[in-house]
Structure formats: structure tokens, C-alpha cells
Amino acid sequence: MNLYPYLNFDGKAEEAMTFYQSVLGGEFEGGISYFGEAPGMNLPEEEKKRVMHISLKISNEVKIMASDTSPSMGQVWKKGNHNYISINxxxxxxxxxxxxxxxxxxxxxxxxxxxxxxxxxxxxxxxxxxxxxxxxxxxxxxx
CATH class of the missing domain: 3.30.720 (Signal recognition particle alu RNA binding heterodimer, srp9/1)
Incomplete structure (x- = not known):
């Protein structure tokens, strides 16, 4: 079992994770998945470019994962709901x-x-x- 921090952003996930990579190093695993790429999702145009999932592998033991919220799906970012613990x-x-x-x-x-x-x-x-x-x-x- 592995435990990783999982961060939520309000449309800034890609920008934040690129910044973290510039400081911490590492590589993005599996590219960046956007909400607009998911099958069967009817989203407003501005939400299709939001990040559904991104994973920055810093080492074999350390990984930071993130996504943007989707307001049309009822997800509202507010201070306090911006991180999770992810168990693999x-x-x-x-x-x-x-x-x-x-x-x-x-x-x-x-x-x-x-x-x-x-x-x-x-x-x-x-x-x-x-x-x-x-x-x-x-x-x-x-x-």
C-alpha cells in the first residue's frame, strides 16, 4: 500500500503542478487527464480544460497527485477541502x-x-x- 497527498485546485492544477515540478523535480506519470476527455461527461466549455488527474512522481516513494474541481458537478473549492490522502x-x-x-x-x-x-x-x-x-x-x- 502507498499513501500520497492529493491536492484539489480551482482551475490551477496544471499551473501549480508545473511549478512544483520546477522546484522538486520529477516527471508527470501518464500525462495530464482533462475533464473534457472523459466519456459521457456533459460539461460547460470552460470546465473541459480543467485537470481531472495529474501525478508528479518525484521518486519511487514520493508522489503528489492533483485535480481541479468541477463546479458544474457540484464541486466547489474552498480552503479546507483542497487536499485528500490517496491510498493506492x-x-x-x-x-x-x-x-x-x-x-x-x-x-x-x-x-x-x-x-x-x-x-x-x-x-x-x-x-x-x-x-x-x-x-x-x-x-x-x-x-
Whole structure:
């Protein structure tokens, strides 16, 4: 299992992460995904260029991930909701266990479920107000 900070921005994710890279070094993993590239999303034109996901790998142990909020989907950036702890689980079942355990008594934002990007993913605010994301990247042949 790996734990990474996950930052949210109000339309400044790409700019911020490029700045962090200029200071900390590292490489962007998998390029930058924009909301406008996601299938089946009906977004205002100005939101299509917002970052859905970006990951800056600084070393094998250190990674910073980020995205922009999407106001049309009800996501409003405000100080205090701008970072999460992201868990990258070692298995689908471990991800499910961690999601269920940590989200108990909290507020689920997205159920732990299969996604279009080839992973199981879920997000929530725990009972103490901390934001979490649980992700498991499917291996070849897994469902």
C-alpha cells in the first residue's frame, strides 16, 4: 500500500503542478487527464480544460497527485477541502476493506467501484472530516 497527498485546485492544477515540478523535480506519470476527455461527461466549455488527474512522481516513494474541481458537478473549492490522502491499494479486496473501514461514519462522495480508467476507485470524507481516496489499478486480465 502507498499513501500520497492529493491536492484539489480551482482551475490551477496544471499551473501549480508545473511549478512544483520546477522546484522538486520529477516527471508527470501518464500525462495530464482533462475533464473534457472523459466519456459521457456533459460539461460547460470552460470546465473541459480543467485537470481531472495529474501525478508528479518525484521518486519511487514520493508522489503528489492533483485535480481541479468541477463546479458544474457540484464541486466547489474552498480552503479546507483542497487536499485528500490517496491510498493506492495492493489488491481490489484490500481497497474494498480500506474503503469500508475508513469511510464508516463518514460521508461517501463516490462508492468504491470500477472506473473507465481501469481501476477501482472511491472517495469519501471520514467521520473526522478528512478526505480520502482509495484506488486499485487493475492488473491485466482482472475485472
Amino acid at each position: 491499494a495492493d489488491s481490489k479486496s484490500e481497497g474494498d476493506r480500506l474503503f469500508k473501514g475508513l469511510s464508516a461514519g463518514g460521508k461517501i462522495e463516490m462508492e468504491y467501484q470500477k472506473t473507465f480508467w481501469g481501476a477501482y476507485f472511491g472517495s469519501f470524507e471520514d467521520q473526522f472530516g478528512i478526505g480520502w481516496m482509495v484506488n486499485y489499478d487493475l492488473k491485466e486480465g482482472e475485472e
